[in-house]
Amino acid sequence: MTQSVSAQDVRALRRFNRYFTRRIGALDDHYLGQDRPLGEARLLFEIGDGASLRELRGRLRLDAGYLSRMVRALQAQGLVRVSVPAEDSRLRVAELTPAGRVEVEEQNRRADALAEGLLGSLDERRRGELTAAIAAAERLLRLAAITVESVDAAARDARDCLAGYAADIDARFPEGFDPAALVRPDEVSGDSGAFLVAYEEGRPVGCGALRRLAPDTGEIRHVWVRPEARRLGLARRILDGLERAAVARGYGVVRLDTHAVLTEAQAMYRACGYTEIPRYDHNVYAAHWFEKRLPRPSGD
Amino acid sequence: MTQSVSAQDVRALRRFNRYFTRRIGALDDHYLGQDRPLGEARLLFEIGDGASLRELRGRLRLDAGYLSRMVRALQAQGLVRVSVPAEDSRLRVAELTPAGRVEVEEQNRRADALAEGLLGSLDERRRGELTAAIAAAERLLRLAAITVESVDAAARDARDCLAGYAADIDARFPEGFDPAALVRPDEVSGDSGAFLVAYEEGRPVGCGALRRLAPDTGEIRHVWVRPEARRLGLARRILDGLERAAVARGYGVVRLDTHAVLTEAQAMYRACGYTEIPRYDHNVYAAHWFEKRLPRPSGD
DNA sequence: GGCTTTCTTTGACTAGAGTCAAAGAATGAC
DNA sequence: GTCATTCTTTGACTCTAGTCAAAGAAAGCC
Structure with missing residues (x-):
């Protein structure tokens, strides 16, 4: 790492x-x-x-x-x-x-x-420079201090995150969100899946899940960051961690879908090398589908 | 202030x-x-x-x-x-x-x-951003923490600074520098002069002097910053302080001269609103002469 | 309903951090 | 040469910070 x-x-x-x-x-x-x-x-x-x-x-x-x-x-x-x-x-x-x-x-x-x-x-100009430098330093230091760990999806922190995620998107999707659509813990553990939780100062502040879609294909789901930890670049780190987990589990490609209203998420996926593909599932909340080819596992 | x-x-x-x-x-x-x-x-x-x-x-x-x-x-x-x-x-x-x-x-x-x-x-890009932000913040915080105070030119800190200044330029001027050319304490005190010392964490890290040249004209001399406090923008603050002192003492204009080798100083004076003028003194070390008109004292 | 875990309280400590005052030895100033 | 000042040392404290262990009360888990 x-x-x-x-x-x-x-x-x-x-x-x-x-x-x-x-x-x-x-x-x-x-x-x-x-x-x-x-x-x-x-x-x-x-x-x-x-x-x-x-x-x-x-x-x-x-x-x-x-x-x-x-x-x-x-x-x-x-x-x-x-x-x-x-x-x-x-x-x-x-x-x-x-x-x-x-x-x-x-x-x-x-x-x-x-x-x-x-x-x-300090004069006004320098004061502005200082404030900007401080804001950048704080953002980056917070990001650096956050650790992304693989946890059991049934554990309390994971459940809390999923609950937070569900509540968040329930409020943002016009049609609401049914928690039954969340991944099951057994899908995102073991040799074919993973559940990551991001911790800041010991508190869970974000999550992301990986599950098996087909022999060579993993699916990334529920990438989410608590409001207080947004705009740090954390979602990318979680995504990155999930991709690494996918590589480690032998997947050659990962897919994911997003809701129409999550435009920032779509932009992020594109920026991270995902390309839009046709619908691959029956997720009623999805409006866009993405895919990314992964590198083969390296020796180190 | x-x-x-x-x-x-x-x-x-x-x-x-x-x-x-x-x-x-x-x-x-x-x-x-x-x-x-x-x-x-x-x-x-x-x-x-x-x-x-x-x-x-x-x-x-x-x-x-x-x-x-x-x-x-x-x-x-x-x-x-x-x-x-x-x-x-x-x-x-x-x-x-x-x-x-x-x-x-x-x-x-x-x-x-x-x-x-x-x-x-952090990835390499963000690491670079953090390092840059941190460097900027440190520089500006140090500058902000430095205080510029008016002190008696005969006091120990003032003498130490003048000695440091003399030693520094003695090494930089090809012809060396004779400390007899320094201002006398009595010239830079009272109603017509001033001596400023910049303190960082209680240690003197720079100085500057103002003396009378003519009824409406002050002269700024010996603006100097210790090597360890350079590149913070401190010289400007000292200069600024001296100009304020000049205004407070009723001068309408300040002049100063610099040696040919002190090119950064010349650039700074120009950037601070000084314009080059003909020789006005017999200082053997001087090669450039500058002047700046000052605002009238404001009411506050 | 029993067992484990979580959260807080209490008791019994230890050591680090810091203050204040007095005094002795050198210097610096005049 | 005297006197004030600077710098360090010593004695005598106080209090904050922090640790560890034991135990009781609730809550969560099958």
């Missing part, structure tokens, strides 16, 4: 990493905390409009016990309110109290002032 | 800051430390090819006592050697021992592997 990376690129990233973490980031932390431990300040910020301890634990990568205690401390300070959600009473949901909200506002104000001070010393 | 900054730019920078510090930076720290406290790991890395405790204290913003103890701990582990420099026996200079060097090498290897892993999941 890892392609050979030039030492120059590595050096550039490390330099930036060092510079940013030590200088800018450290500054930010220092101001953010002010009269409160940094851990608590971050936690307050991350709670935002309410979050379960489970989510917070994942997002901040904290020990469960440690988090539990910090939440209790914030509760004691009157900044946070904890409740038990109706749907699962093992969970605890933390929310900001009005006082907590004030505190977070103040944090935000300080961090804004810091960023403003930094940006203010 | 601070120009009005759009909320959008502020938001973009803060988002990036958060993303980078929490995700990428935190990862790096985690790997860097491994079986050693993070503080010590950073310190080892920062010592590099030798540094005085004074420098280290500044660069890492550590308490003097804390640093002293950490150095002693590294010394006890055989990773660092401390010596007293001949020129100032209050100072202590820390250097890596061979064992320390091995340790830092190992740190580097790990951090490289981390960066490589991240970059490796």
Whole structure:
């Protein structure tokens, strides 16, 4: 998977990493905390409009016990309110109290002032350049940090993704979408199929499936990316992973279909080397059919 | 000084800051430390090819006592050697021992592997985009973090800068440079002059002077940037600051001269609105003379 | 309905990070 | 030569951050 990376690129990233973490980031932390431990300040910020301890634990990568205690401390300070959600009473949901909200506002104000001070010393042109560079870097770093893994289609993350996919296209297709049209887990596993899930920070943010259509032909289905991870180029990476899986399973060609309304998807398939072909299935949702010839498996 | 900054730019920078510090930076720290406290790991890395405790204290913003103890701990582990420099026996200079060097090498290897892993999941084109975006962001952030301050020309930082300037051009001018040709502190202070020093992370990295030439005319001299802070656009900022100082002191026009070999400087002056004029002084080092009309002081 | 898994809480720790003040040794300034 | 300043060291702390294990309460799975 890892392609050979030039030492120059590595050096550039490390330099930036060092510079940013030590200088800018450290500054930010220092101001953010002010009269409160940094851990608590971050936690307050991350709670935002309410979050379960489970989510917070994942997002901040904290020990469960440690988090539990910090939440209790914030509760004691009157900044946070904890409740038990109706749907699962093992969970605890933390929310900001009005006082907590004030505190977070103040944090935000300080961090804004810091960023403003930094940006203010640049002229407008350079500021625009910086914003553009930062947006590009963030997009690419997020994409780079996302891993695409092969998982069992019956596993929870896979099911969550398929459910998200179904809900998403149900809303976008004028005729709606019947979840019965989804692949069955047994079709997309083993020697003839695959199910890939993309993870960002441990959370599933996209998926894609490969199943057998004919001895030499695989079919790609359900390539989907959660809204919060779109416009990063992730769909291409998933597609790429599925093609590699197809090659590894001995397919010489992959096919796929798309709905008429999914015009961006069609453009992407074309850009990725797919050519439109006649209808090959009876999928009632499909309006366009594509095919791509795959390279033979290489030795390495 | 601070120009009005759009909320959008502020938001973009803060988002990036958060993303980078929490995700990428935190990862790096985690790997860097491994079986050693993070503080010590950073310190080892920062010592590099030798540094005085004074420098280290500044660069890492550590308490003097804390640093002293950490150095002693590294010394006890055989990773660092401390010596007293001949020129100032209050100072202590820390250097890596061979064992320390091995340790830092190992740190580097790990951090490289981390960066490589991240970059490796991008294709070559995107990797190039990321490297370019990162380089631009670093350059602009460094520039933004540099402050240009008016200081007494007799103060230590100012003298250090002038000495650096003199040494630099002495090496670049074919005929050398006589430090007697530098401005006198009293010329560049008070109501008719100014001396600016640019600071990056507390270290002076550039300077520029303004003195009186005639009742309505100021002269800009010794605009200089240390080698490590070049190509950021800092000279322009210093020049800009000097022009503002000139306006504030009531000058309607500023002049300056440059040596024949300083072609980049000439290009910059032209780009900043200076026009070439006939010789106006007897500076033996000068080959080109420039002038710029200044706006009248505005009310704000 | 029993068994496994998930989520949180509590107890009991450890070590790293950082602060503050006092004091001693050299320098620099006048 | 005196006096203020700079730089480092030492002592004496505090507190944050983080780990590990055990256990109880719910929920999910056949």
